[in-house]
Amino acid sequence: MLHFDCDYMRGAHPKVMEALLQTNMTQTVGYGLDEYSVRAKDKIRVACGTPDADVDFFVGGTQTNSTVIHALLRPYEGVVCASSGHINVHEAGAIECGGHKVLALPGENGKLDAGAVDKYISDFYSDPTYLHMVAPGMVYISHPTEYGTLYSRVELEALSAVCRKHNVYLYVDGARLGYGLAAYDTDVTLSVISGCCDVFYIGGTKVGALFGEAVVSRKGTFGNMFSVMKQHGALLAKGRLLGVQFDALFSDNLYLDISRHAIDMAMKLKQGFSDRGYSFYMDSPTNQQFIVLSEDKKAELEQVATFEVWGKTSGNDDIARFVTDWSTEESDVDEFLKHL
Amino acid sequence: MLHFDCDYMRGAHPKVMEALLQTNMTQTVGYGLDEYSVRAKDKIRVACGTPDADVDFFVGGTQTNSTVIHALLRPYEGVVCASSGHINVHEAGAIECGGHKVLALPGENGKLDAGAVDKYISDFYSDPTYLHMVAPGMVYISHPTEYGTLYSRVELEALSAVCRKHNVYLYVDGARLGYGLAAYDTDVTLSVISGCCDVFYIGGTKVGALFGEAVVSRKGTFGNMFSVMKQHGALLAKGRLLGVQFDALFSDNLYLDISRHAIDMAMKLKQGFSDRGYSFYMDSPTNQQFIVLSEDKKAELEQVATFEVWGKTSGNDDIARFVTDWSTEESDVDEFLKHL
Amino acid sequence: MLHFDCDYMRGAHPKVMEALLQTNMTQTVGYGLDEYSVRAKDKIRVACGTPDADVDFFVGGTQTNSTVIHALLRPYEGVVCASSGHINVHEAGAIECGGHKVLALPGENGKLDAGAVDKYISDFYSDPTYLHMVAPGMVYISHPTEYGTLYSRVELEALSAVCRKHNVYLYVDGARLGYGLAAYDTDVTLSVISGCCDVFYIGGTKVGALFGEAVVSRKGTFGNMFSVMKQHGALLAKGRLLGVQFDALFSDNLYLDISRHAIDMAMKLKQGFSDRGYSFYMDSPTNQQFIVLSEDKKAELEQVATFEVWGKTSGNDDIARFVTDWSTEESDVDEFLKHL
């Protein structure tokens, strides 16, 4: 059976495992104050072109989102996102558990439009009852989005300008950031993202690490992030595990190289579907591909591969998601394409 | 200047003030354990036809909603409501502050449709990822709604059946309940509401009291409500002030009589607008009337009366809200109608 | 039966009731933006000698404490108080419900010592693990304390200096502030308190109002307090009810005059006990007197008066609390003293 369910079905990239093994019996202090973490943070700063940025390591995405948002918003503020945003749908209310409303706007293909955000915030302050309402304090986007789509540099800069105009934070959820940076035609680089937003995270869990996300923020954006992380159960005793992994991922261009592999595999899959006349629910340049399948075809493909069904089209066909990652083997893709 | 802004511009009905005055120098124990509160609760039970119901008095609506919802939901549960619901729009995130997501569904004229709720909950549990999402634990409706509209008995019973089927609470926000009960053609009575829902509140603040809301719940629905109220800052030291007021409101049919007066005034206003060819944004049988006004007409009417503007129609006319209450003087309505 | 249970057994001072009656049918805007509230705030600023202070009206004490604390602390900060502090004991966890730890220090007669606070905060930052601990962000004291005791001006100034040194807020819970200000030998005035702390409140509920507390804060201490209040269910629709009451209380020295009456009555009671050889659990100069009673005496006095028993002495006698307030009648005190 072939597997295209998601991008966290295997452990870590062999070089990451090797680094964990090599450092396994070394003794270091805890809580991320070790030398591996220091070195990994430096490499991330270099990769982002932001020598002054703060970097904090987290274990997983929901933990990262809820901690970052709780650390930055005032009690009466909420976070604006596309209605398909992960924080709005698939975090079991983690943001609300921390006291904040998610202010969901209609998105398009998972993306928020800068003009729509501008209008939303402008309209908000035009409403005479706005003090009775949850104030927008942050804009959250994911890049790639939950639908695999990407913002362009111009779109990110426009969102950034809107956020600065209204004095709200711009936060980018990069759970799959590598797969966005490695897409074929994107003009969005780490330094573009660093320049546009106040806080973003570089996803490791889905991109070669056993687990781990690196939060990069403009220096001083957070106050005492250490204590906020501790309070949220997000401070790993053996913090060096995160440092070691990100040190490996940001050595020798590993993070981008393995991301590019996932994109190559996804594009091969996409081309294969396209060549055989399948239609796409969404045109995605990244590692998640959404294909429209008839009931029969779905049943047939389920004989050879596992994948997620995300819903139905208006024509009652299934929308199936096929996902590649850093570990996808080309032979598996080739084998799968034979069955289309 | 005439005032039709809202239904909380004056103090209390004279009989309520009289009761407060008469009891003012009597000494009682605090926190609602006094004899006035006991008596008021009994009268409310009689009015609802629910001899076993629990009754708890609160000071205001947002406090009531957030305390009731916090008391009943499990951490991972949210509350379903119409997108126009007060808890979703105008409580500054009070529900999220207590840790719970508001699950807003499109409403029609402020109302939630039982079928839509049924489909939402059924679809929720059909989604293979539902455990990553906020589970619906309660359905919140307001009666009258924020747009002045009313549910019929059949509609309430359908909602009740859906809630029981899915084992979620049904909670009715009755901030303006009197104005719903006193509407001309409604078949919804206090006992219909008591029979349909697990918890509801009888609004006093907007219906003759200085302040106060009476929460009526199926016996034992809450556990230790006293402590939850205290924790939410909702336990009034001189609890007897709420008892005295509701005792007065539920004596000699006062609550319904003064509500009926507001309806009479609203219907006179409605008829006046209608006779003169104005169009309505919403057909409301209660004390809030939503009228479409041209820019010029709005400016003209603002010379003689105050009222709120709620937004714009698609044709860019203003939507103006005119509100009556227990204290509206007929001469004011007559005077206003001369200016239409 | 005579009643010395607490200071919230009656309604409001007649002049407050009169003001509510006189303004009852006047129409005003809601949420405290009315002219009565504006006027009351001005009078409070004058009384405090702080022309720039912000003033916000709340309904009750627990609501005030939890909202003020939630508005000011960062997520990882807690509030230091005496272990007998109201927020630590009798608010059913309202502060923790808002996410903050109460950092209780041993007090003496209900009071926090400036030196002890200084040592606590200094030790905190000397602990190498302090980032794993809850940082002190505010010092909370009550004046009078829960035991009726008072700080001297020197003590308040010392606490103030410690708080400024460590950059934490000083907040004074003045639920019974009038009874502190009107004590015979105090050198603490409203302007002393204003000068020493960042935020304090002037209690109305226990000092002549039906209900209500006036929060006075250094200008700009809070950001958007309106929305925080709304979120906490602390924004009264008919905000003018609070304005009208505090307008009355701060006219013609009423607040201090009626407080002084309570003190006169308490001192008469105290003298009476003292003359007859009773011993005091605590030497209180305010309206709460704590008397040691034998089992027999307690039973005997319970025939003529109600009062609270607060615990046992080490010698297993009862500690009984006798409370006077603005409404205590001298004839009742005289009558009671006959039974000692």
Added chain:
Amino acid sequence: MLHFDCDYMRGAHPKVMEALLQTNMTQTVGYGLDEYSVRAKDKIRVACGTPDADVDFFVGGTQTNSTVIHALLRPYEGVVCASSGHINVHEAGAIECGGHKVLALPGENGKLDAGAVDKYISDFYSDPTYLHMVAPGMVYISHPTEYGTLYSRVELEALSAVCRKHNVYLYVDGARLGYGLAAYDTDVTLSVISGCCDVFYIGGTKVGALFGEAVVSRKGTFGNMFSVMKQHGALLAKGRLLGVQFDALFSDNLYLDISRHAIDMAMKLKQGFSDRGYSFYMDSPTNQQFIVLSEDKKAELEQVATFEVWGKTSGNDDIARFVTDWSTEESDVDEFLKHL
């Protein structure tokens, strides 16, 4: 330099690393629904002698404590613990962040006494104002405690009886559980713990795992724990990492064997100190040893080893903590002892 700072300075036991490596490229479903997790849970059930127990895997201790406590307590309930309890001191307010008060009682050597707990809860309900206070809903103990001390079987059974009598949960924090179970003279086994408490966790982070804690609970104690975990950011995408590690730890008695090694090393260290006339701040039978050091001796030892200083004795000597773990080398202990 030798290191005795803490028990999380190295990675994982080689057999755990080996298991992670061997399974690294296997594809499994996420979120702990994989076969490794299923198998590990079964082994834990067998080891505990509780075939029906629920087992949930977490990444770290603070996350575990805050999620378990949030999942079980009602809003107005708090958790009783010794004042030295980890949740009271070193979790940066994680429990309060979730809305619950920590009710700290004086402990002795880090332990809670069953009689003291019984008295506390009995006194609580005897207080006529108890509904204004935070109700005890759970008792939290750590085993070993933060001071390395252990409960006896009789003490645990007494605590269990008190908790059942008062209908509150008993929860055991087993961050260092292995080092408790492997102590020389303990009569507390996994099945004793399972029998006494409602929920406990088996610490992996400090006992051979890279990271991870296994929460064992009486079947059905939690409702929907999956969603609560997700909401708390505690659901690991690659849940199998926890399964694989606990599968290894609970094969061939590994968990107890490596724990015993740490105890052997600690006892050797203890004997060494004792033989040379050092005094102990606390008599600990587990892997943490608390030694009283003069200023000079401390400075001298710091030349050869790292260790934590926990405070001062009343005589102003230092209290130094020396910690062993599964990975401590006997040669390091021998080397260190030469310097005493």
